[in-house]
Structure formats: C-alpha cells, structure tokens
Amino acid sequence: MIEQIREKAKELLASGEVKVVIGYENGGLPETTRPVFITSPDEVDRLVWNKYCYANLATFLWRKEVSSLGKPAIVAKGCDVKAIVVLIQESQIKREDVVILGVTCTGVGDPPLSKCPICDVNTPREYDCLFGEEIPPKTDINKFADVDEFEKKSPEERWEFWEEQLSKCVKCYACRQVCPMCYCEICIADKNQPQWIETSSHTRGNYHWNLVRAWHLAGRCVDCLECERVCPVDIPLSLVNRRLAKSVKARFGYEPGYDTEAPPPFTDFKPQDPEEFIK
Amino acid sequence: MTEEHAAAVQPTVAHSGGNGLENIYLPQLMVIQEITQETPDVKSMKLVFKDEEMQKNFSFRTGQFGEFTVFGVGESTFNICSSQTWKDHIECCFRKVGRVTSALWEMNEGEIIGFRGPYGNWYPVEKMEGQNILFIAGGIALPPVRCMIWHALDMRDKFKDITILYGARTVADLVFKRELEEWQKRDDVTIVTTVDPGGETPDWKGKIGFVPTVLKEVSPSSDNTIALVCGPPIMIKFTLPVLLEQGFAREDILTSLENRMKCGLGKCGRCNVGKVYICKDGPIFTAAAVALLPEEY
C-alpha cells in the first residue's frame, strides 16, 4: 500500500499538480512516526504508512508554515478526513485546493487507541485516491458507551472526577494546538479584553479553559481524539467533547465530518428547532 | 493630587517577607498627580511615590524604564519619560492599546498605581557630553527621546547643538505639543516637526513628509554628533540608511528597543533576543549592537 502512496505522491509532485505531500515518515523513537512535508518527487520514499501514524495531519492544511509551500496532497485516515470535511464546510479550505490521499485503516496504536474499536470510517468518506482494501463501516457499535457509563455516576461523583482531572491541567494549550478545528487566529484563551479565561492553571482557570474549548467544539469536534492523545497529563478530554457530540447527535441527528454538504447545526436554522433554551 | 489629599492617605509601604531576600516582583505604590491627554489615544502622567521617603531616595538614569501596575488588571512596561534631573516626580506617557493601558486610561488624578523599577540601561550621557545631539522620533515613541531632550536642556551647556526631528502620522498624533511649542521658542534648539502626507491640518506650519525623507532634507551634519532614534520598527528601518549615508557611524546611533517584556529583571525570558535580554542589557542599544542581534525586535 505504501508503494502506491509513494507512486501517487511522486506523480502529483512531478506533474506539478501539488507542491507538497503531507504524510508520515518514520520517527526517531521506536513505534513513532513524524509528519513530513515532501516537496520533491525524489523524496517520496520517506513516506511510510503503519499503525503508528497517529497524528491528524489535517491541522497542517491551515498552518502557514505548511500552507505557504503551495497546494497540498494529504495522507489521511478516515478520522482525519472527517476533520478535512469540517474545514471545507467551515470555508477554511476549498475542496479543490487539496488532494486527499485516503488510506483505509484498522486502527492506530498498540493496543489501538480508544477511538478505533468504535470507528465507522475505517474507509474514509471523502478522498481523491483511496489506498488499501475497502473496509465496510461497522454498524453495531455504540459510540457513546463510555459517555453513557460515565453519566450513570451521581453529579457529586462526576464533579469530584473532574475536579481531580482538571486540577492536573498545566494550561499548555496543547489540546488546542493539535486540534485541526482550533484554527482561530486569536483564540479566546489569548484574548485579554475582557479576560474570558484566566491564564493561571489553578482548577478554576482550568475549568474555564476546558469547558470553553469543549463548547467551541460542540458540533464540530470530529472525534479524532488528538487532544486526548497529546495532553501531557492524561486528562480524558474525549469524555467532555464526546458528551457534547452525543447531545448534538441526539438533538440534531448530526455528526460532524461525514458530509461536506450537510449544514452544521450551529450555523443553520430550522423552523421546527425546539429552542427550549430561549423559554 | 492635592497636598491635603496626600496627607489624608496613610502611606503604605510594601514590605518584604522578612526571611532574607526581598521580593523583586513587588511594586511600590505611586499616586497619579497629574494627567494630560496628549492625543486621542495617548496620555501622560506625573507620578509621585506614596511614601515620601521613597520619593526622596528614588533615583534613576535617563532612558530607564519601569513596570507599571494597574492593580487588578496587570502590568505594562513604559519608559520613564522624565529626566533624571527632575527629583520630585516621574512621568510616563502611554498609548491606549490593550488591557492595562485601557485601564490606566480610565484612572483619575489621586488614584494609586504600582511601580517597579527603574530597570534597564540608560543613555550614555557622559559619552554624549560635548557633542551635538540629533533626536529623531516617530509617533508615540517621543517619550523615550523626550526624557533625554529634557536632560540635555537642563544641562544645556554640557552639550553642543541640539536638533530635534519629530514626526507623526497626523497633527493630532503629535504628543507633548506644549513642549514642542516651548522648544520651538528656544533659540538654543533646532526643532523640525513633520506629519505624514495627508496628516496635515490647514494651519499646520511644520513639514509634510515621512521622517526619513525629511531627515534627508534637513541633512544634519554627522560631525561630533550622536543620533537618538526611536519610532516604529518600519521608521527605524528606513531612517538608519539615511543616517549612515549622512556619515553617522553605527556606534553613534542610539535607539531604544521595545520588545515585549514581563519581569524587566532578566528572568521571564520574554525579551530574550540572541544572547541579549532587552530588559537587562537594553533597552538602549547602538545601531552597531542592534546589527549584531538576530532580527527579532
């Protein structure tokens, strides 16, 4: 499969159709890969594909360090493609300005990350070329089993859980930096007039931060769980984001990242919307 | 602030923790004595220490800066824009651009702010004595030049010719207008003011043109002359070549860099550019020293 990807990358670069191929190369530590930006057809052999291709490369589509290189092709797993779809929906990139090299995927990590057993996009939903055997989407999965389980706890237990978890946050904002959806030029966390979010990493400031970020991702978070992967203090951020995703799905029947044409619930209006929050 | 007012308020001396070293982040309290609105978004303030002893004992060198706290809001870096020759108060001048400066903008005479300092280096006054001085400033960057202008004027006989070239975008953006007029009237100072094309008013009597262009026109001699240049990076970028053309040596051109700062003490890392900490090793550098820095200012 990697041979085909390299071949395609070479072709795209040689023809000038793209200026850069965003993919993975082997990392320096064992069982790692590193994002790589191939600009010359001679270098395509650096590209690799394996179960350590964790990073969601979609974030590089809007980072100026990479976008300045010119039109990209991007190696993307199903969950990464969901991020690209939302970026297209939100007008951050145009569909025709990116060549998606979709890869079918059975899971990353050893053992696989928590998102993988409940994945229904093992075959990406959007691509220009597909690499690997098509894998039919799983059907009998409950994506929110862990959220359901967590909701069974009493409010006090949940409070205590989050107090403990969020007290660990060091306010590095890595969860934001890695997130392909966090593309705001000036994040609310960096605004100081007014200071919406206290910059200190005491538990109160940490609540501000993590809850505000979760809200800003409601209906947009594509569940790639990069935030949870990178958090240096292992805060289970997916529980927050996915709790909101569950509500959005229940209320609007919407899951972000599946359809470039679908109107996102928070930028769309229907007369039959319940609007109970206004009452 | 009136004298009665000063007497009514108990001086509160910030004290240190008592186990050895003092807390270098602790500000001293200062009272806003007088506020002048200079432009639609620039104000200057006269400040005195709340503690009279402290005011008596305070000394600094022209060109140094301080960290000014609006309690509850934050801390900002300003040049002390008064001269070291003035003993009874200090002055600062700021443009309303962000959180702290907006809060400071809303404050009234008699209110209290915090001050840490003086920090950083100062103008090499000893080296400048006996020389001509050419002051060049753009926009809000007059304050770090103004302190030295007053210093030179207060010790007028120690310096030779004094020339001031000051430009702003529009007439409304010129700061310290009263002082500009005052200097205009003196016969021991040459002063040229200019505004960017389009920034003039019908009764504007100064020049029209960008600072570097006007500098070329004025063409001051570089013989025995030290130039002080402060302004936005873009102005400095285009002014420097003109000065070099006029025959100024890089060692004789001084500027004050305004990198972002927090501690002012060489600890927080924010102002680090190359091996230099602007807050400790600067803010005043010769053009020769600036040329050795990576372009991160």
Next chain:
Amino acid sequence: MTGDSKEKQNAEQVEKTRQPILKTLRVENLNDLVRKGLDLGYRVFAPVKDDRLVTFEQISSPEEAFLDGITSRTSPKSVLFPRTERIFSYKIRKDEIVVEDNADISQPTMIFGCRPCDAASFPIMDRLFQWDYQDRFWIERRKGMVIIAVSCLDCDDACFCTSVGLAPDSTEGSDILLTLVSRDQYLAEVMTEKGEDFAEKTGLFDEAGADLDKETATKAVREKLGKKFDLDKIKPWLDENYEHEFWAEVTRMCIGCGICTYVCPTCHCFDLVDEAHYDGGAKIKNWDACQFAAFTVHASGHNPRPDQISRHRQRIMHKYKYYPDNLGAVLCTGCGRCVRHCPMEVNLIRILKGISDMEKAGVGEE
C-alpha cells in the same frame, strides 16, 4: 547592567559542593529515609504514579513514591517553580491599596527519588534566578531543599544525558545520590553539607566499604545510552547559522503546543498576571513558553518571531547557545522528556545530531 540606584546583591551560593562522602544505605531502609524526612518536618516530593502518568507530588508516606520509572512525565521543577504561583496579594480600599507579600516559601523540602538529570537541572537554573536580580521564590526554596536522587539502571531511546556531559549516575545537583550497587545496598554519595546534615539526622546511613563500585552498577545503562551527538559541535554551528534552511526542514511539523517546554526541567519562562476579585487581587506567576505565538507579540500586533519555525529555533538557540553564552551552562540535561512527549516527534536528538553531523562534515561553515 542595572541602575546604580539598585545595589547589586551578592549572589549567595545556594549550592556548596565538595568531596563526596561515601556511605551506604540498606535497601530495606529506603522507606525509613522518607519517613525520617517527614518526621523531621520536610515536605517530601516524589514521583507518584497514577495509571500511566508519573508526576512529582507531595507525599505523606513512602509507599506513595514510585521509583521504577525512567523519568516522570513532568519534572520536579514545579516544586520550586510552580506552574501557577501567587507572588503577592493586595487589598483595594477606597483611597488605599495595601500590598501583602504573603508568600510562604520557607518550609524545608525534600525531593526524593528524582533522576540525576533532574537533580542536575537545579544548579543550571540557579544561575538564572541568581543572575543579577535575586529571585527569592527560587533561591529561598532552594536553600531549604534537600535532593536525594537515585541513579538510573535503565534508560529509553529518548534519554541522552551522556550526550550533554552528564551520566545516569552523575552527582550534579544532588545532596545525596543513591546508586543500587547490590541487591540490598545503595551506595550513597553525600555531596553537600546539607546532605551530610540530613544523613546524620536520619541515622540510617553506614560507612561505606572500599569494595562498592557504582561504575559496575551503571555500566550497562551507560553502554545502552552511548553518545547520540557531539556536544562540542553544536554551539559552533549555532554561532554561525541563525539563518539556515535546516531550521525549516526540521521544525516545520512543530505545532507550537509547548509540551516540550512544560515538561522540561530547565525551561523557566513565565508570565505575570493580575487576578482580581471585588476588593483585591493577586499577582500570579504562570509558566509561559517561547513556543507560543503570544509570547513575543507586540501590542501593535507585530510579532518578532512570526512563525513556529522561528519560535522553535529560539528554543534550541536559547538552550544550546544563548544560555551557555550568558550563564556558562547548556540549558538541557538530556532527560529526553521533550523527545518522548512531543506529539509530532520533532525530536531534539535528531535536530542536535543533524547539527553535529553537519558541523563534522564542515557543511554550514562559511
């Protein structure tokens, strides 16, 4: 340079090293060592494991300490330099502001079970906090602190202490360094008066026999570590190559998440903010880092380090050139945390090896 109104305080040596005194500690007494520390009134900080996460936490019994890992996720610098710390507070009254310097930083503290690379970070950072102005938050805590480190008998691919002049059993920064030299015995190198004082108070240490050899104990891990790049080649290259295409090539994947700086034992950049409530507030010192775009942006919006490539270059320049230029030490102990925890595998070792290889090959010189 500072104003002459500000009298320069003499830098007091926090650290007094001399000939080590060799002692031994029986393995079965290790827990008692911690207990003694607690009994003597020390706040004891040790690596504590929670699921996969190991951090330095205050402990109240020796059983809480976890000594089996390689390095903890976050470093013990937080004991002296907390990620968020109130440095004074104030009350706002009608015509008055009362400033209270209320920081209580004088309790005796023990760091137990850190690795030699972490112990070594303290003297490196002493240089900065004692540089010119004296930062009492660091210095006074440091004076009341005893560091008991434990030599490494294992390492991973991210460790590179041996490449920056340290070793899995180096004594830099430790008051007492323990090295497991046999199944039931630690060799204890007592490095400082503070350490000696503490060792004496516990009564748990014995005189060492001549047969104890830490070299043999740590030989295997030393060999595994090897040398990953040539430190002598780094600074000469950095001196000449602020502008070089290498920077973009090796750092373009950096997303500026700052994890490398937050887990690093030697990164020390901070922010100062005011936090107010209705009648008062406090000045708070928070960790900050050169990897963040907002770190350097001017109020005008101009940013002297406008992209992640220049910001990442700053990190390496600061650690391997500017800090050595100014303070005579490399600002890195080779603990490998930044390499291990970087989500994009930017990999400092790779970058430094790239530099040392280029310099060796003479590339990049004039």
